[in-house]
Structures are given as structure tokens and as C-alpha cells.
Amino acid sequence: RKEVEQDPGPFNVPEGATVAFNCTYSNSASQSFFWYRQDCRKEPKLLMSVYSSGNEDGRFTAQLNRASQYISLLIRDSKLSDSATYLCVVFASGSARQLTFGSGTQLTVLP
Amino acid sequence: DAGVIQSPRHEVTEMGQEVTLRCKPISGHDYLFWYRQTMMRGLELLIYFNNNVPIDDSGMPEDRFSAKMPNASFSTLKIQPSEPRDSAVYFCASSQTSGDGNEQFFGPGTRLTVL
Numbered sequence: 001r002k003e004v005e006q007d008p009g010p011f012n013v014p015e016g017a018t019v020a021f022n023c024t025y026s027n028s029a030s031q032s033f034f035w036y037r038q039d040c041r042k043e044p045k046l047l048m049s050v051y052s053s054g055n056e057d058g059r060f061t062a063q064l065n066r067a068s069q070y071i072s073l074l075i076r077d078s079k080l081s082d083s084a085t086y087l088c089v090v091f092a093s094g095s096a097r098q099l100t101f102g103s104g105t106q107l108t109v110l111p
Numbered sequence: 112d113a114g115v116i117q118s119p120r121h122e123v124t125e126m127g128q129e130v131t132l133r134c135k136p137i138s139g140h141d142y143l144f145w146y147r148q149t150m151m152r153g154l155e156l157l158i159y160f161n162n163n164v165p166i167d168d169s170g171m172p173e174d175r176f177s178a179k180m181p182n183a184s185f186s187t188l189k190i191q192p193s194e195p196r197d198s199a200v201y202f203c204a205s206s207q208t209s210g211d212g213n214e215q216f217f218g219p220g221t222r223l224t225v226l
Binding site: 043102103104 | 144153154156159214219220
């Protein structure tokens, strides 16, 4: 079993739609969680951290459920510019600055 | 800051040739990571350094791969001899211990094709 598993995708949604991505992690010692975004043929970049209480950044909402070892990302009112691959990322104690990346979920927002 | 700098951006070589990828981390960052990304395997950590010292190289696929960090502003990843299955995008990333130390900043990557 992979340490971090994501919806395989791809997700093709119309502009203005709401879309949700899910992610599960296997290491119960994981302590920090993130969503990274990777545009086509570009490098990954941090989108947002995920906090236990849930957090919002504009149209993006991230949720964490430690009991179920589950992370989600909700994008509201999707824009064409949201088209990218979204990577679920986990940091576990004892691994120094080593992050574990999920394989990513591809999103295409259609006009 | 210019961000993480990698060179070359693209490399096409023939099987058996030596390939050297270069990385300059963000100034002040004390962690440096080398990743490989393919469609089949996603983003894989190859090796990472802390204060120029290799900490974990368990992700290095085999002895053909080696990495060095002679100083805080430069690292290399070498493949010798290269094979077609090494074709991938190689990313270098850096992070710092203080602040939001878990955020890694990636370079633009080197797209390697081995024929």
C-alpha cells in the first residue's frame, strides 16, 4: 500500500463547478499535511497547508481527519486557471524535512 | 531571490553516456532534495542533504546514480552510465529549518531523455 493515496482522476469539470479531492495516508505518525499544485510541465508549488481545524484560502478549503487519516481539498467556483495536478503531501515526525508525495490528481476546468 | 536554479533544463543523451545535473538552492536554505518524476512512478525522493551532508540516499535507484553537495550553494546529481529507463524529469528542491520549514521550494526541473 502506498503511503499517500489519492483519487486517480482525471477530473474534468465545467467552469464554476465545485470539485473535491480526497487523500488518505498510512503513517499514523504523520504530523503535517499539505496540498501542492503542479501545472503542466512545471514544478510543484505549495498551495496550502492543512490544519486539524480545517482552513480556507479564498475558494480553496482543506480538511483533515486524523482519526480516519484522510485529507481533502475543496475548490469552489472553479476557474480555468485551476487546471493543474494537485498533490497531497504528508510529513511524518522522524523524517527530518522529508515529505511524502501522493501521485496527484489531475484537474481540467472546461470553459 | 531567484529561487532554486537547475541546469540544464533539457538534456538528451545516448545510452551509456554520463549525465550531470546541477542545482543551486535558495540562499539560506539548509536542506536540499533531489527528486525524480515519471508518469508511472510519480514524484520520488532520491536523496537529501542537510548542511551539505547526505542524510538519506535510500531512494537512489542504483550505483549508477551519485550525488554531491560540495558547498551550501551547489549540488550535482550524476548518472553514469545512463540508461533509457532513467528518462524522467529531475527536480531539485530546498527548504530551511526555521519558520515554515516543511515547505519545499522546487526548481524548474531537468527533463532528461536517454536514447
